[in-house]
Amino acid sequence: MRIVVNKIKAIWRFYRDGFKNMTWGRELWWLILLKVVILFAVLRVFFFRPVMSGMSDVQKSEMVGNHLVNPDYIDNNDTLNLITD
Numbered sequence: 001m002r003i004v005v006n007k008i009k010a011i012w013r014f015y016r017d018g019f020k021n022m023t024w025g026r027e028l029w030w031l032i033l034l035k036v037v038i039l040f041a042v043l044r045v046f047f048f049r050p051v052m053s054g055m056s057d058v059q060k061s062e063m064v065g066n067h068l069v070n071p072d073y074i075d076n077n078d079t080l081n082l083i084t085d
Contacts, residue, residue: 019025052060 052063
């Protein structure tokens with residue numbers, strides 16, 4: 001157990017000291033974080049629509065069950081097939 005704690009501390013010190021000595025490190029990490037947040041926000045809004053929004057829990061469970069039992073099952077209100085087609 002002591003060896004694991006020492007390894008974790010050594011890794012922590014390595015990264016902490018490395019980031020302290022970087023001249024642009026903090027700004028670059030903020031830029032990376034900003035890009036990731038924007039990327040996921042854009043992807044979520046424009047590409048990943050909430051497929052089962054507006055359905056009751058019973059309807060959701062029936063839809064998932066039908067797709068698990070028969071993947072080729074098509075329902076008139078089935079938006080999952082609209083996305084994959």
